[in-house]
Amino acid sequence: MLNIRETVVLGWAPTPTQYRALVRSSLMSLCNSPDSSYVSFFGLGSYVPMTSSELPTLQAIETLSAKAAAALDKELMSTGAFSIDQLMELAGLSVSQAVYRVHPISKGPRILVAVGPGNNGGDGLVAARHLRHYGYQPTIYYPKRSKNELYQRLAKQLEDLDVPFVDDFPAALNSADHVVDAIFGFSFSGEVREPFPAVIRAMEETKIPVTSVDAPSSWNIEKGPPTSGVGSLFHPDVLVSLTAPKPLVKFFHGRHFIGGRFVTPTIAKKYDFDVPEYEGLDQVVEVGPSGQKL
Ligand SMILES: NC(=O)C1=CN([C@@H]2O[C@H](COP(=O)(O)OP(=O)(O)OC[C@H]3O[C@@H](n4cnc5c(N)ncnc54)[C@H](OP(=O)(O)O)[C@@H]3O)[C@@H](O)[C@H]2O)[C@H](O)CC1
């Protein structure tokens, strides 16, 4: 038996947000009914035939392009009156909470944090500090240290907690229980330059679970994993999208969290995404493939 669902909309033109919400709810109810074979998109006036194997390819998740994410970031720090330290602290706190959820200390306390030269790396340094306070044993791989005062303070805070910094990532991987990939975020572009190709390759090959911050490092922010070469086989287990998922999320199949609990409703409306429903004190929300809260 077919279970046919249709949304009839007459004389009403939805906004892009309303459109996406309707498509998402259609898909969610469709996914909840195992015998569904058709989905109807309003306004088309006809059914769009689908097989069950086609269902997972339909994504209604709301995403932010790299350009929009950078503009949003700037706006938070100008009209939003936030400082970069504040945003990074909350971003890193989100990452630490996601790691705590997917990898409780009972699974092993040794967390290897791969830190890149920009703000994505800064989120990793902050996350490492919180993880240390939760009782984990973080180790930092930070090959391209920035001269920027903020990063220097973040590194000093870790040194004061006796968190070790190491130079050999593949060797450190041999004694880690979990990896945090904080190498590149939404400003990554092109092919991975030295000294990071060996690090990405090690993360491609390892059996140790990897949590990526904002983007799997080496992935194109819009198009996902490279089709060949470094990063083409990199599929982290966990992704923590900050503020909102980036388009690359369509290629990601692991556990997905959204963090960065600092976005105001006005900013979210302007950039056309929904702020997830954070519970209580949580700094992250776990979401499914269509962005629905789990
Ligand atoms: N509002 C928010 O969501 C916040 C997010 N945060 C985090 O910030 C990053 C974005 O940070 P940004 O500093 O803009 O950039 P990245 O960290 O992604 O990367 C910049 C550095 O990466 C180098 N880079 C770029 N491409 C390559 C490449 N192909 N090979 C090697 N290195 C590369 C780049 O080097 P350059 O030489 O090009 O300058 C930069 O050094 C976001 O994703 C979040 O994680 C904020 O922390 C809080 C607010």
Ligand SMILES: [K+]
């Ligand atoms: K990353």
